[in-house]
Amino acid sequence: MTMSTDPWVWLAALLSLFIFSYLYKDNPLFKFAEHLFTGLSVGYLIVIYYNNIVRSYLLNPVLADHRWVLLVPFAIGLLYLFRFIPKLSHLMLIPIAITLGIWNGIALPLTIEADIIRQMQGTMINTSMFRNPWDPYTGLAVGILIAVGVICTITYFFFSREHKGALKVSAHIGIWFVMIGFGASFGYTVMARVSLLIGRLQFMFTEWIHLIK
Amino acid sequence: MRTIALAGLVLLWTAWAAAIPGPAAAPPPQPATVAPPSDLAAGDTPNDAGQSISLTWRPSPDEALGVEGYEILRAESAEGPYAKVGYVPSGFGSFDDQAVPRDGRDFFYRVRAVGAGIAPSEVAAAGPARSSQQWYNAARTNALVGTLLFTLIVIYFIQGARRGRHLFIRRIAGLAAVEEAVGRATEMGKPILFCPGMDPVTSISTLAALNILGQVAKKAAEYDTPLVVPNRDPIVYTVAEAIVKEAYAEIGRPDAYNHDSVFYLTDSQMGYTSGVNGIMARERPATNFFMGYFYAESLVLAETGAATGAIQIAGTDSITQLPFFITACDYTLMGEELYAASAYLGKQPMLIGTLKAQDWSKALVGLLLVAGAALALSGPGLRQFVLRLLSID
Amino acid sequence: MKQKLPLLIVLVLGIFFTIQFFVPSRASEVTYQTTLQWWLVMSSFAMVLALGSLINHHALKIKRRKEGWWNSWVTLAGIAVMGGLGILGGPSFRMGWANDAYTRLFLFVQAPMDSAMFAILAFYMASASYRAFRARSREATVLLVSGFVVMLGIIPFGAMLWHRIPDIAEWVMMVPNMASKRGILFGIGLGATATALKIILGIERSWLGGGGK
Structure with a gap:
C-alpha cells in the first residue's frame, strides 16, 4: 500500500475526514472544516457575483458600451444599503417590492399551468385506456385507480371542513396513497445516497491511499 | 529490372486492393435517385x-433508400437564389426557421431529401410565407381562464371575509404545535432555530416560509426566547431580517431584538448544511423549524436535529424531501399546508378567506376531473374538446 | 406612504408580469429579458448586505471571545482569500498565479468538503431508515413497506429474491406514487398561486414588517 505524495490530495483527504468526523460527534476538527467551508464558499460566491453579474451586466456595459441606463437598477439596488440608516431604512422595501412583484407575477400563471392544468391533463381518463383495460400502466383500471388516488389526496388537504363522514373516508384513503408515495421516494433515494458515499470512498482509496487500483 | 519490380509492385498492390472488400475496391456507386x-x-x-416560419412536409416515400435527412432552403423570391437555412434528419417532417430576417416580408422555401449515397432529390416548394409576432398566446388560453377563475374565487371569498362572514378552519396539527414548540424552548432556556428553506426569494415556498417566520418571531418576542435564523440567499436574508425586527417592534419590545439573530450563512448547499449542523450541535436549540423548499440536505438537517432531541416542525412543498421530514420531525406540514400556515397562525379573516377559496378550487379540480373523464368517454368529438381544453404547447 | 409605495410597486409589477405570460410579442419578450438583467444588477446589493451580516456575525464572536472564536478567523480569511484570488485571477485582472491558486483551492479544499458532506447523507439515510422502521403508526408502516419494495426493486438482490419484484417496484412508482404526487401538486399549485395572489393584491404583507397591520 502506498500513499499519495501530492500535498493537495492530502489536504483534500484530511478535510474529507474532518467532515466525516461529525458522524461520531461535534469536535474541533469538524468545526474548523465547517468554518473553512463557509468562508471559501462565500468567497466563491463573491467571485461568481463579481465576474458573472457585476462585470457582465453592469461594469462592462456601462464602462465599455456606455449604456448609462443600467445605472437605474444600480441606483435602486443602492436602496438596500439604507438599511443602515434607521430613519430611511424603509427605502429598502422598494427593491424588495420590485423583486416580489416580478417573481410573483411570473409565478402566478406559470404555477396554474404547470401544477394544475398539466396535472389535470395527466390524470384525465381517456378512450385510449379502453384498448387494453387491464394493462398495469395504461389500462382503464389503472386510470381509474390514479384518478381515485388523486381525488382522495386532494380531499385530505381540505382545510375549511372537519374531516368527518365521507370526507373522513376519502381523506383517509388519500393519506394512504400519500404514504405509499413517500415510501417510494424514500426507497428510491436510498440507493442514490449510497452511491454518493461510494464515490467519496473511491477518492480516498484510489487517489489518497492507493488501496484500489 | 526496375520496371519489372515496379510492375510487380503495382500488380501486388492491385491484387491486395482487390482482395479486401470495401469502398476502395468497390466500383463507383451509381447515385440513386429518390x-x-x-x-x-x-x-x-x-x-x-415573430421572425419564425414553420414548415411541414410529407417525408420522401424512398426514405429507406438512403435518405439521411432534409435540407431546408430559403429565398426572397420564388426563383431564388436559395440558401440553406436548416437540416433535419430523416423521419422528421417539420422545421421551424427561427432566423427569418424580417417580419412581414415574403419568403420562399424548398426542401429536398439528401444522403451520402444518393443524389439530392427534386425539391418540394412552398411560399410565399410571412412571419409575424402575436400579441396573445392562444395556446395558453386554458392557463388564462384558470388564472382569472382562481383570482375571482379568491377575491369573492376575501370579500366575504371582509363582510365578517365566519370561516371555519380545521385544526392542522403541525401548526397547532407552534405555540407549544416555542413554549418549550422558553422553558428550557434554549434558542429556536428557523431555516427559511434553500430556495431564493423567487420561489413562492420561500415567501410562505417567511410569512411563518413572522408569526414565530412574534411568539419568540413575546416569550423573550432567542431566535436563530441562518440564511442561504442574500435577498431572503434581507427580508427575513426586516420581518423579525418588525415582529419585535409589533410586540412592543424593539429593544429585545438581537441584530445577530438573523444572519447570512452561505450560498453553498452543503456549506449551509454543515453550518446549521454546527449550530445544532453547539447552541442546542430546543425547537427547530425547517420551512420552505429543501433538497437532499433535508435528511441531514432533520436527522441531526432529531439526534439533539429538539422538537422539530418542518414544512415543505418539496415532495421528494417530505418522507425524510416525516420520519425525523415531530410535525410536518405537507405541501399545501405550508401555504396555509400563515393564514392559520395569523388568524386574519382575509387570509383565511383565501384558504376557503383554495378549497373550492380543489373541489372544482376534482369535479372537472370527473366531468372531463365522462365527456372524454362519451364520444370522439367531446374527447377532442377535452384534449384541446387541457393541451399545453 | 412608507408602505403604500412598495405595495403599489408589487401590485403593478405583479399584474404586468402575469399578463406578460400571455403575450408572446417581441416587445414583451425584450421587456422580460431586460427586467431580469436589471433585477440581477439591483439584487447584487443584497449580497453586500448579506456579506456584511456574515462578517458582523463572526466579528461579534471574535470580540466576545465565544468558545472556538478563532474559527471565526478561519471563515473571514476564507472569504478574503477565495474572493480575492478569484477576482484577481478572473477576466478583470487576469493574474495567472491567482487563478491557479483559486482553482486549486476550489478543487482540493472546497469541492472535497462538499462531496464529503454529500457522502454523509448515506449514513443519515441509514439512521432515517432505522427511525422509519421503529415507527408504530399504521401510516408509517405503509411508508416503510412501500419504501422497502421500491428499494428492493432497484438493487439486484431484489430480483434474486423474486423476479417480479422490480416490476412491482416500478408499478408502485408509476401508479400509486404518481397519483399521490399529483394530488399533492394540485394543493401546492393552488397554495402557491393563492400566496402569490395575496402578495400581489397586498393582502399578505408580512414582508413589509408589521404582519399586515
Missing part, C-alpha cells in the same frame, strides 16, 4: 415573438 418530399407547407409560427 422521390422528393411532398406537400410542403410554410406559414407563420403561431404564438411567438
Whole structure:
C-alpha cells in the first residue's frame, strides 16, 4: 500500500475526514472544516457575483458600451444599503417590492399551468385506456385507480371542513396513497445516497491511499 | 529490372486492393435517385415573438433508400437564389426557421431529401410565407381562464371575509404545535432555530416560509426566547431580517431584538448544511423549524436535529424531501399546508378567506376531473374538446 | 406612504408580469429579458448586505471571545482569500498565479468538503431508515413497506429474491406514487398561486414588517 505524495490530495483527504468526523460527534476538527467551508464558499460566491453579474451586466456595459441606463437598477439596488440608516431604512422595501412583484407575477400563471392544468391533463381518463383495460400502466383500471388516488389526496388537504363522514373516508384513503408515495421516494433515494458515499470512498482509496487500483 | 519490380509492385498492390472488400475496391456507386418530399407547407409560427416560419412536409416515400435527412432552403423570391437555412434528419417532417430576417416580408422555401449515397432529390416548394409576432398566446388560453377563475374565487371569498362572514378552519396539527414548540424552548432556556428553506426569494415556498417566520418571531418576542435564523440567499436574508425586527417592534419590545439573530450563512448547499449542523450541535436549540423548499440536505438537517432531541416542525412543498421530514420531525406540514400556515397562525379573516377559496378550487379540480373523464368517454368529438381544453404547447 | 409605495410597486409589477405570460410579442419578450438583467444588477446589493451580516456575525464572536472564536478567523480569511484570488485571477485582472491558486483551492479544499458532506447523507439515510422502521403508526408502516419494495426493486438482490419484484417496484412508482404526487401538486399549485395572489393584491404583507397591520 502506498500513499499519495501530492500535498493537495492530502489536504483534500484530511478535510474529507474532518467532515466525516461529525458522524461520531461535534469536535474541533469538524468545526474548523465547517468554518473553512463557509468562508471559501462565500468567497466563491463573491467571485461568481463579481465576474458573472457585476462585470457582465453592469461594469462592462456601462464602462465599455456606455449604456448609462443600467445605472437605474444600480441606483435602486443602492436602496438596500439604507438599511443602515434607521430613519430611511424603509427605502429598502422598494427593491424588495420590485423583486416580489416580478417573481410573483411570473409565478402566478406559470404555477396554474404547470401544477394544475398539466396535472389535470395527466390524470384525465381517456378512450385510449379502453384498448387494453387491464394493462398495469395504461389500462382503464389503472386510470381509474390514479384518478381515485388523486381525488382522495386532494380531499385530505381540505382545510375549511372537519374531516368527518365521507370526507373522513376519502381523506383517509388519500393519506394512504400519500404514504405509499413517500415510501417510494424514500426507497428510491436510498440507493442514490449510497452511491454518493461510494464515490467519496473511491477518492480516498484510489487517489489518497492507493488501496484500489 | 526496375520496371519489372515496379510492375510487380503495382500488380501486388492491385491484387491486395482487390482482395479486401470495401469502398476502395468497390466500383463507383451509381447515385440513386429518390422521390422528393411532398406537400410542403410554410406559414407563420403561431404564438411567438415573430421572425419564425414553420414548415411541414410529407417525408420522401424512398426514405429507406438512403435518405439521411432534409435540407431546408430559403429565398426572397420564388426563383431564388436559395440558401440553406436548416437540416433535419430523416423521419422528421417539420422545421421551424427561427432566423427569418424580417417580419412581414415574403419568403420562399424548398426542401429536398439528401444522403451520402444518393443524389439530392427534386425539391418540394412552398411560399410565399410571412412571419409575424402575436400579441396573445392562444395556446395558453386554458392557463388564462384558470388564472382569472382562481383570482375571482379568491377575491369573492376575501370579500366575504371582509363582510365578517365566519370561516371555519380545521385544526392542522403541525401548526397547532407552534405555540407549544416555542413554549418549550422558553422553558428550557434554549434558542429556536428557523431555516427559511434553500430556495431564493423567487420561489413562492420561500415567501410562505417567511410569512411563518413572522408569526414565530412574534411568539419568540413575546416569550423573550432567542431566535436563530441562518440564511442561504442574500435577498431572503434581507427580508427575513426586516420581518423579525418588525415582529419585535409589533410586540412592543424593539429593544429585545438581537441584530445577530438573523444572519447570512452561505450560498453553498452543503456549506449551509454543515453550518446549521454546527449550530445544532453547539447552541442546542430546543425547537427547530425547517420551512420552505429543501433538497437532499433535508435528511441531514432533520436527522441531526432529531439526534439533539429538539422538537422539530418542518414544512415543505418539496415532495421528494417530505418522507425524510416525516420520519425525523415531530410535525410536518405537507405541501399545501405550508401555504396555509400563515393564514392559520395569523388568524386574519382575509387570509383565511383565501384558504376557503383554495378549497373550492380543489373541489372544482376534482369535479372537472370527473366531468372531463365522462365527456372524454362519451364520444370522439367531446374527447377532442377535452384534449384541446387541457393541451399545453 | 412608507408602505403604500412598495405595495403599489408589487401590485403593478405583479399584474404586468402575469399578463406578460400571455403575450408572446417581441416587445414583451425584450421587456422580460431586460427586467431580469436589471433585477440581477439591483439584487447584487443584497449580497453586500448579506456579506456584511456574515462578517458582523463572526466579528461579534471574535470580540466576545465565544468558545472556538478563532474559527471565526478561519471563515473571514476564507472569504478574503477565495474572493480575492478569484477576482484577481478572473477576466478583470487576469493574474495567472491567482487563478491557479483559486482553482486549486476550489478543487482540493472546497469541492472535497462538499462531496464529503454529500457522502454523509448515506449514513443519515441509514439512521432515517432505522427511525422509519421503529415507527408504530399504521401510516408509517405503509411508508416503510412501500419504501422497502421500491428499494428492493432497484438493487439486484431484489430480483434474486423474486423476479417480479422490480416490476412491482416500478408499478408502485408509476401508479400509486404518481397519483399521490399529483394530488399533492394540485394543493401546492393552488397554495402557491393563492400566496402569490395575496402578495400581489397586498393582502399578505408580512414582508413589509408589521404582519399586515
